[in-house]
Amino acid sequence: MKQEVTQEVTQEVTQKVTIDPNETMSAAKKWIAFQTILIKEIRRILRIWPQTLLPPVITMALYFVIFGKMIGSRVGDMGGVPYMQFIVPGLIMMAVITNSYSNVVSSFFSAKFTASIEELLVSPVSKHAILMGYIGGGIFRGLIIAIIVSIVALFFTKLGIEHLFVTIFTVLGTSILFSLGGFINAAYARSFDDITIIPSFVLTPLTFLGGVFYSMENLSPFWYNISLLNPIVYMVNAFRYGILGYSDVNVWYSMAAIFVFCVVFYVMSYRLLSDGSRIRL
Template identity: 60%
Template structure:
């Protein structure tokens, strides 16, 4: 395939993916918005007003970056895992597998779809947060970079989950038992400075901590982790997961018989 043909194949997958989540916006865009508004009201307004300050900011201001990241993570992951698994389940994945579209283009197309939904939900949640607190941007470049990298990373994660999934139950196990606990323990609601030394050190094994803190740095200018180190960790995860996805696609594990 020429590079122009590859571009067309890539855009075909991206268009299909974006049309899919836009067509079912009641399932894909609305629920995370409602969930985050409830977080803002309950944790930010009601409980947050009694907590006072954290990291030098109002509690509401402190948790907003984490909650935005939480919605980006769950939606980019959820988009790819559900879309790719449905494609596999219905057999329509074969449409791509019999075509000359290179494997990396298939992966890039799905990841872009996941990133698009992550960014769309992130933008909606950010807009809604404006009703509850005033957000100031400390470093726009870091914000954009971290959101993009995080959504790429979790889109790749969703892809791997979908490849191994054999039932619809399998695509909810990782989000429920791994992703949600890691997100809650990733410094969304608290600074790890509050934790005893052991748990503060243990938290550093949680990759989500780096994303939440790097993003918080972009908005508030404060972070529990050095931003450069956080970006390095996220990059390492992306390279690792991308390589594994390509291995799965090239060997046909979970995809070809």
């Protein structure tokens, strides 16, 4: 089914973008190619919504109940706000990170596993259009999950936005970054087991140690300095600053780090796609 869908997308792109293979694509044709791939990714997310949208929402709701209500009532305030409010931004970022990442890694590796991605690679479609189409799908899923989880959070606590620009930049930049991370993982993966290693042994530990459930002010100097090596700390705190106006680290450094990581990961992803050796099993 996935191979048939990708073949249909390739045919649709080829029909809309009819040029000589040696001819450079115009900006309009690149846009059509990108748009077609993005629409395919969005349709995939919405078609299998019981797998892509429902589970993370249920998981976050359980976090709100267990950590926010049951444990939070005993913890009291943290960072000058009720514990429930304190953990909401971190839990939203956790959902954005995992869903942006998993969407791209599963979608692209499936196309790679069935060899249907090769039809796009040999077509005149721009590599940037292919990459941004898949990344756009990850961004869409990450942002949709962020919105839904935020709505669920309103049933448990008050939620506002203190700094709109910081909030939008952080959630958008984080979804881009981890969509690119998922693409890189899918490019290097040789089996479905390979795409579960990074989420299980890297993302999950870094997220739980990224200040989602605690303030870094409560850490000893040694563990505080160790925590500063965790990139997710900066994303969680930047988003918390946007929502609550509170952060354990410098927000502008955090935003700069997100931007730099996005640029580096995009260059890596583009080179992997252009080289093609890692894309083919």
